Amino acid sequence: MRATEVRPTGVERTFGENELIVSKTDPRGVITYANDVFLRVSALPEAQTVGSPHNLIRHPDMPRAVFKLLWDTLEQRREIFAYVLNLAADGAHYWVFAHVTPSFDRAGRLLGYHSNRRRPAQSSVTAIREVYRRLLEEERRQSRTPDAVAAGIAALQRMLDERGVTYDELVWQITDGSGR
């Protein structure tokens, strides 16, 4: 849990096309490393970031289902690509296209997780916003968190079935500009 609730100001922040926002976590999702771009864009000092759980920058408009999918995928030792809306400590928000991967040592033991994020195209943000809006709408009908997660996952599955695609295919369609 974040120590103090940050209120979104509605100010959007972006970062350079060639910049990478990088963080690493331990297997539980506690941040062990954040690069300078992460700290700048998130308006966070390094000392406050390292050692905090990664929901430090969680934005309330991110569907729970997306994080459920992220963790389920990582727990299967698989990678995931996802669009994520983050909340900076000063209330600004920023969209990223994240590639999250597990890190293993040479013996194949899980060391933790790694996320590298690039700046998404504006058209991709428009497309994913609409997807997430529908998931949130379903999630917000529920009062209990587990019910909200289940409702979000079910809504996501319905959307994928409607389009006849997998989650990965949807993400790549949105990234390649054919996801509308």
Added chain:
Amino acid sequence: MKPKPESVDMAALDQAVRLVTEVCERALNGDLEARVPLISGSERATRIRTAINGLLDHVDAFVREAGAASAAASRDGSTGGS
């Protein structure tokens, strides 16, 4: 004539050189996990830390993305060549 140069924290610079060397040696051995930890006391030490870590972040991201692309290619049934 020349004003005295700003005092250089030799201990911090020394520490920076040692830490950067260690991290580069680990990377050379194929371990892209390591990063230079926080070094206080010297602007120059902080800069070299940020530069080395940024370089490693880009290499690391590239390796991970290349892995994802080749996994996708093999899922697509492409033979992938070699």
